[in-house]
Amino acid sequence: MNMPAGVFKTKCLQLMDEVRDTHEEIVITKFGKPVAKLVPVEAEKEKSLFGFLRNSVRVKGDIVSPTGEKWEADAST
Numbered sequence: 902m903n904m905p906a907g908v909f910k911t912k913c914l915q916l917m918d919e920v921r922d923t924h925e926e927i928v929i930t931k932f933g934k935p936v937a938k939l940v941p942v943e944a945e946k947e948k949s950l951f952g953f954l955r956n957s958v959r960v961k962g963d964i965v966s967p968t969g970e971k972w973e974a975d976a977s978t
Contacts, residue, residue: 903928906936 902925909916909929916927920941927939 902926903930903935905929906931909939 904916904927906929909927916939919925920927920939924941926941928935929937929939
């Protein structure tokens with residue numbers, strides 16, 4: 902649907918509700934030329950936390966074997 906800016910200005914709040922309910926876009930025009938578009942916002946699906954960090958960590962080398970590094974915590978007192 903196309904609508905002149907002056908008409909949009911007077912009915913703005915009503916048109917926002919209409920776009921939300923009908924999911925129909927409104928193109929706002931000035932002097933017959935499109936300048937803006939009012940579109941509905943689609944609700945984002947909630948992402949599950951399960952698997953959220955999948956493929957975000959890479960293992961390089963052996964992470965199980967000792968490194969040979971001496972630590973203060975290993976020293977006997």
